[in-house]
Amino acid sequence: AQKITQTQPGMFVQEKEAVTLDCTYDTSDQSYGLFWYKQPSSGEMIFLIYQGSYDEQNATEGRYSLNFQKARKSANLVISASQLGDSAMYFCAMREAPMNRDDKIIFGKGTRLHILP
């Protein structure tokens, strides 16, 4: 069963607008961690933001925020004031043992974001 679902294969957004990238996840664990990564055309994986399942507040990192809705098992990424450089592939990911950094991370299929000038 797919553990991370990203339903938007591609999105086109006007520059300076806010963007929401959807992510839902499936786990029976009470404790887990959620990640978002950006992958530009160069291929490098850039860590954007992390949310622990027990964190009461939504995570924020600069222009990135994670809209964490635990009951809905949803972890959407919000990018405020989008820029042309935000055009990339975005992956939602999960680790089911967040305190153990040696455990594996599972990735969703990704959303390709295009920012239009």
Place this chain on the structure above:
Amino acid sequence: GAVVSQHPSRVICKSGTSVKIECRSLDFQATTMFWYRQFPKQSLMLMATSNEGSKATYEQGVEKDKFLINHASLTLSTLTVTSAHPEDSSFYICSASRRGGRETQYFGPGTRLLVL
């Protein structure tokens, strides 16, 4: 800090040859290293997890005799694609976890393998 390098960044080889890819943590000791494969326009698929000095743990469906992983030290893991075939052409990415670091794994820049 927390830089991970990969070498080579791209490699082209003939079918039937073996290719070795190195993954190094440059400024920290990696407790665990991970190897991923990414086909064009697809997601990262975990191939195996390796710890220094022990055998790698392979994901279901990954041939351990074809994808040899050696984790010789706390800063170096190697992936050898043995008897490579065109279907092995892919983008291979390693990552490393760092005790005391951020929650994320630290990713290398990836290696593009093309098998002719």
